[in-house]
Amino acid sequence: MQRFFTSLSYNGVTYNGWQIQSNTPNTVQQVIEDKLSMILKERIELVGCGRTDTGVSAKNYIAHFDSSLLDIEQNKEHWIYKFNTVLPESISINDLFQVKPNAHARFDAVERTYYYHIHQHKNPFISQFSTYIYGDLDFELMNRAALLLLEHRDFTSFSKLHAQTKTNNCKITKAVWQKTNVNEWRFVISADRFLRGMVRAIVGTLILVGKNKITLQDFNSIIECKDRSKAGNNMPPEALFLTRIKYPETIYLGK
Numbered sequence: 001m002q003r004f005f006t007s008l009s010y011n012g013v014t015y016n017g018w019q020i021q022s023n024t025p026n027t028v029q030q031v032i033e034d035k036l037s038m039i040l041k042e043r044i045e046l047v048g049c050g051r052t053d054t055g056v057s058a059k060n061y062i063a064h065f066d067s068s069l070l071d072i073e074q075n076k077e078h079w080i081y082k083f084n085t086v087l088p089e090s091i092s093i094n095d096l097f098q099v100k101p102n103a104h105a106r107f108d109a110v111e112r113t114y115y116y117h118i119h120q121h122k123n124p125f126i127s128q129f130s131t132y133i134y135g136d137l138d139f140e141l142m143n144r145a146a147l148l149l150l151e152h153r154d155f156t157s158f159s160k161l162h163a164q165t166k167t168n169n170c171k172i173t174k175a176v177w178q179k180t181n182v183n184e185w186r187f188v189i190s191a192d193r194f195l196r197g198m199v200r201a202i203v204g205t206l207i208l209v210g211k212n213k214i215t216l217q218d219f220n221s222i223i224e225c226k227d228r229s230k231a232g233n234n235m236p237p238e239a240l241f242l243t244r245i246k247y248p249e250t251i252y253l254g255k
Helices: 028-040 076-086 139-151 198-210 216-225
Strands: 002-010 057-067 091-099 111-119 172-181 184-191 240-246
Touching: 028 057, 028 076, 028 091, 076 091, 111 172, 111 198, 139 172, 139 184, 139 198, 139 216, 184 198, 198 216
Parallel strands: 057 240
Antiparallel strands: 002 057, 002 091, 111 184, 111 240, 172 184
């Protein structure tokens, strides 16, 4: 058996998240597993780099799978084409990499980056993947608040309640609002790991800062109190994209 990383993209708006669940149909993982198993004529089990919630999309998602076929690396363009012919329009396989047998898409990831998109004037051409925010926002103040995230490790205040995680500690290495177009912005955040609902809760709380409903000191206190009820509401999932996953070079063959 050989192990492969696959880079893929998906529009998650119509899916119930990435991960297969016994009581939840129509997940991205299930769709891809079924189609790859059909094409490769063997049972394929995908292990993803992490869970994305219902409605969340990914521009660059990484998953690994094992296969007994020997020509996948040598003829990867052929296999990528074959996979994409049977996958729905909402999912695409972008690349395949053979990796070492013990490489793991989830546990070997050292950094993940998400984008959250907002716009301030109603725009029907971007509304499917961006959240409309009415009123003025102080982005300078929001960026000052975002920098405070880098000073903390425990993000219980931004975690979905009753999540089954051993720790709520994360190391955030980047958090910034960037202007992408007239009246359009994105929040960029990178960390070694993320909690369920964490990015959308952070964005919802930063919006409160931008609207001058809470101060920088309030924002910092919200983090320190470790109480989800004190933070802002979760923002809609459709504007959130998993954008980049970073791995150590040593997982790839020949490294």
